[in-house]
Amino acid sequence: MFVEPLACVVRGQRLAGFRPGATVVIIGSGVAGLLHIKLAKSVGTTRVIATDIVDYRKEAAHKAGADVVIDGRQNVPAKVRSGNDGHAADFVVTCTGDREAIAQGLASVDRGGTVLFFAPCEPTAKIELPFNDLWREEVTMTSSYAGSPRDIQESIAILSKKRIAVADLITHVLPLAEAGKGFRLVAHARNSLKVVLRP
Template sequence: GEFEKGDRVTAAHHVPCNTCHYCLSGHHTVCDTLRETNFDPGGFAEYIRLPAINVDRGGFPLPDEVSFEEATFVEPLSCVLRGQRLARLEPGQSVLVIGSGIAGLLHVQLARTLGAGRVVATDIVDYRLEAARRFGADAAIHAEEDVPTRLRQLNNGRLADLVVVCTGAEPAIAQALKSVERGGTVLLFAPTEPGVTIPISVNDLFFRNDITLTTSYAGSPADAMVALELIRSRSVRVREMITHRLSLAETGLGFQLVAKAQDSIKVIIEPQR
């Protein structure tokens, strides 16, 4: 077979069929097969079984330079890669990232790596604002400030060419719509609570100002391959984002840390401990 006992690998939990209408038109992450595939019994276990299709379409050998803990970022970074590709980020463009958790910080780093001009991040937690600065943001603004005004002050009087929304909080989405420049794009990267709808002015956003609203979900195996190379080459620094390493028995604590969203960024579980 392709893999042997003892090989170090990373694997995708959802994989596409590569032959349906959606896959053939480049939308692998809305493929029915991708939505139905999974690990058995799931994560947070000493051992897991991968269906044959996951091994075939979503199993990747780890380069020697990439540790297991760094490889935990392959899936989130592949999602971020797909998002910025769909949002058509161009070198030199200004980027505002709303929400500086793990996804937001990966967006900050990738935008910087892909040649963005000015990169600005927001959050409601000072710890994460400091992390955003550390990982490449030119400025970090507390989300309760007047973000559009601060953005103009930082960005030669202009709003952002690309706004990436990494939180499902309704005020964040409203803030994004006020922070995007004419001709710009808003990437909705996080789900809201169920049943949330947002009122939108067709004239102000679309008819007169050419603003694009787009979304992205998950990542494809091709995105995972690129993510793995960016991690291997240290083009995106991931090891420094890990704040907690916990045993399998401490998984509950891990979820509490992530849910509190205070002094943590990436929390990983080490089931081999």
């Protein structure tokens, strides 16, 4: 149940060029964001900073290994710098399609850094970019959608070798007859992460 989402994370971090010693900001600490935290820590990033607006998910980000967790309703770029020795991040991953959160991510990346867009917005959404700032600061922007067969193989290897733990991301296991409840838990996303339905 985690092979596919982890494969997407593997691909995203590969395309972004994650490297040991880097500082990473994860905007949004749902299942995808938590997998990004866990995988980033496993490859030796120096500091992982996570954001969310839901207390439950902020706590989950701490448990997943985030060194600093920021409430997304605060001044995220300023908090990133205060939690990172005055510097912005080498890599920023936006795991939410919220336009304000994406703007926070763009303002949290350091000179020469990379922003990975990992979640979609509403189909008709338009996002304003501070083009001259991004150009002057030599910021790379990339996106990632779905994992390739290569990424799926790597995901299977990571899970089989237990390089990262994922069982703690399962918050609810429900019988198929309670599928409606499961969908409501996911839709409200307040006290749940991965919801599993069993026949």
